[in-house]
Amino acid sequence: MSDILEKILATKKAEVEAGRQARPLAQLEREARAAPPPRGFERALRARIAAGHSAVIAEFKRASPSRGVLGASLDPAEVARSYERHGASCLSVLTDSIYFSGSPADLIAARAACALPVLRKDFVVDPWQVHEARAMGADCILLIVGAVDPPALRELERLARSLGMDVLVECHDGDQLEVALGLETSLIGVNNRDLRTFAVRLETTLDLLPRIPAARLLVTESGIASPEHVRRLSEAGVRAYLVGSAFVETGDPGPALSRLFSGPKGGG
Numbered sequence: 343m344s345d346i347l348e349k350i351l352a353t354k355k356a357e358v359e360a361g362r363q364a365r366p367l368a369q370l371e372r373e374a375r376a377a378p379p380p381r382g383f384e385r386a387l388r389a390r391i392a393a394g395h396s397a398v399i400a401e402f403k404r405a406s407p408s409r410g411v412l413g414a415s416l417d418p419a420e421v422a423r424s425y426e427r428h429g430a431s432c433l434s435v436l437t438d439s440i441y442f443s444g445s446p447a448d449l450i451a452a453r454a455a456c457a458l459p460v461l462r463k464d465f466v467v468d469p470w471q472v473h474e475a476r477a478m479g480a481d482c483i484l485l486i487v488g489a490v491d492p493p494a495l496r497e498l499e500r501l502a503r504s505l506g507m508d509v510l511v512e513c514h515d516g517d518q519l520e521v522a523l524g525l526e527t528s529l530i531g532v533n534n535r536d537l538r539t540f541a542v543r544l545e546t547t548l549d550l551l552p553r554i555p556a557a558r559l560l561v562t563e564s565g566i567a568s569p570e571h572v573r574r575l576s577e578a579g580v581r582a583y584l585v586g587s588a589f590v591e592t593g594d595p596g597p598a599l600s601r602l603f604s605g606p607k608g609g610g
């Protein structure tokens with residue numbers, strides 16, 4: 343297969359093998375023990391929603407394979423503080439370097455600059471990366487159903503939770519949603535972007551929403567770019583949003599967050 347997800351996963355597996363040589367598991371475990379304790383990621387989202395607002399996971403993203411360069415020179419600490427001031431509940435930081443121009447250093451800098459819980463946004467395919475996530479201070483990891491088989495997903499989830507992190511499990515269609523619901527985590531991400539074609543459809547979220555039990559929290563991901571998008575999703579009952587491009591491409595991400603979520607159910 344030659345789609346972009348397959349390509350990213352092949353690169354990622356090679357990267358993990360190299361990482362394992364440079365930083366063996368025992369070393370990562372020591373680093374993880376010395377890392378700052380996890381901040382409750384799900385707790386922050388639920389608290390904001392309980393207060394009657396939408397909860398926004400604001401993403402630090404320099405570039406992407408689908409959109410090219412979005413904000414190469416952005417400073418992660420400044421952006422993190424600005425997102426926090428403008429009402430974000432949590433941060434998401436891309437740590438993949440080859441396809442997204444991100445890095446663990448971006449996550450570390452962003453997290454140190456604010457009090458928000460931080461999602462490590464990467465393609466996690468191996469337990470080594472879960473330890474690595476905690477070692478860099480991550481409070482939550484992303485697991486992508488389309489990237490790993492269900493037994494491996496369960497193993498990665500258990501490990502993340504044993505290290506005190508939350509898990510956002512990402513799906514893109516009904517079959518993947520069934521797999522996601524088979525995990526323990528209540529954070530169900532629905533990616534509106536097809537990682538194989540880059541096509542974005544907000545209907546992905548609207549179609550899957552009725553199939554998500556009330557105890558789970560749907561996080562709509564990708565392609566949310568206008569107050570009209572937020573209004574449509576909010577009217578359908580969506581309360582949690584993961585947004586990157588629409589914020590960073592303005593060059594001033596925090597105020598862009600305020601503008602996107604300024605309605606009655608706004609993030610602030």
Ligand SMILES: O=P(O)(O)OC[C@@H](O)[C@@H](O)c1c[nH]c2ccccc12
Nearest residue numbers: 533563564565566584585586587588
């Ligand atoms: O920049 P957008 O369209 O607002 O999307 C943010 C986020 O959903 C997107 O970055 C994303 C969702 N799932 C991913 C998996 C890997 C890398 C990136 C992603």
